[in-house]
Amino acid sequence: MTELQFQHVDKAYGTTLAARDVCFRIPSGSFGVVVGPSGCGKSSLLSLAAGLDAPSNGYVFLGGREVRGIRDDVALLFQNYNLFPWMTAQANVAFGLRMRGMAQRRASAKALEYLDDVGLGACASKIPAELSGGMKQRVALARALALKPGLLLMDEPFAALDYQTRKIMQRYVLSTRERTGATVLLVTHDLAEALTLADRLILMSGAPGSVQEVIDIAAPHPRDLSHPALAGLMRKLEGHLEAEAVLSEFTADERGRMLANG
């Protein structure tokens, strides 16, 4: 069970409040997606879930246990891949296994299996600089999946990819989730991506970020975004983000007054 739960979480950096009273739950094996305007603390939520950072107030629970530091069953995927440039694709994937005590030869063999899974077995000896953006992200995904994570966190992982590669990666992540049963929490700016992937959508408001709405989307994959329900939701989300963009032009006090006056 790797249910992820945020309970009244505040996160401040110095005197700046990045997130306020964040509460949501991603059931075990579900695909959660966080959308919201820039600066609403989306990436901070991932750091908190990964145990890289501690909440200023409140609690984060994973599988019923409070997150207090880095855990073995959590993997994080970044937008800019963060593969180690001095290691081959295979060594990158094997690194986490080696750090968990697996013998060199076995870790290398396992890494090759995971690279094969993402269709990059032939590129095992290439270094990241010799791979395209999509290939790098697949290596990063293989590196994350090799650790068999119960929770897979993704920080705008496909934002730097072209349209076609993004679509392929989205399908791959969905099939991986089906196969492994991992809980996924993805942060994105891309509403179409959010509606394509999410079982549960967390809609955030602007800085300091707080949960505006939690929306469950029960629709089979692959999803047709022109379906009236999804198209309607898309328009609603677009409206929310546009309003947030307008509100971001004002100070916090002004925003408070505007919201109080409806």
Add this chain to the structure above:
Amino acid sequence: MSTPKRLIAADIPFELSGGEVRITVVPPDVTPTGASKAELKPAAGHGSRALTIGSFVMVWLVVGLLWELLAAKGILNGRVLVPPSGFLPYLFQGQGSAGIGYNKVTFDSAIVATLLRVLAGFFLALAASLLGAILICAVRPFRLALLPLARTIAPIAPVAWIPLAITVVGLGSGAAIFVVFMGIVGSATIAAVAALDDVPDEYRKVARLLGANGANYWLRVIVPAAAPGLVTTMRMSFFGAWMAVLAGEMAGISSGLGALIILGQQQFNMKLVMSGIVVIGLLGFVIDQLLAWAGRRMVWWEGRQQRWSIPR
């Protein structure tokens, strides 16, 4: 580039409430440029290294010819500023020596002594500064204790250590190695700390999430990530070491290339002085090239990256 034989165009009108939208597929605007694959040049690699050596030889050839010309015309005093035609045969005939008896210094022995001293001091200082930098970055009390120490030692000119070195270690190689070590260890530590501190936070996060800690974290992630900066530190430190050892040999340690030049000056043997200067410059250039080569080996992945980057 081949031009498509058949171009397809289509007009697709749409009637929308806000007015008509027309999407038109247009033929590509193909302008034959005559560019072919043969004109695409690979990124600079070994060619640029040959160019470095070539430009080095060319520049000094021009300087040498100009020098000869000015000396021949009497514009330069050839007895003081001996032109290459005067000191190069002297150098290659192996006549380079100064002093007599116990104090006699020959070129061969001077080169060997200076090289051994500089390399010993240089590598000891590099090892100490890397270890110190890792401790400074890894353990907060060390940052508070060692960094101010490095910042205090760094501005002290190597020459300032010579009296202390001679008093404590005595005349000879030990003093020269001490001067080289003290001359560069402070600045190398500060530069290494900066390189380690500059490692992107994302690498640190990934390393921690993948389970790296302790020596694995530092030696397999942080040091390789900082390697480009550390290699630059290594090369810059060598110049400091080279200058420190020569200053030390000139200012009291009575052997090595620096001492040879001073003895040449005392005997007004300007051929020896000029030969010594040329040997110092050449050796420095060669060692720097060797360090650059070693640096490229250390950060081998950057060489493979450059194939995909814009040539500078």
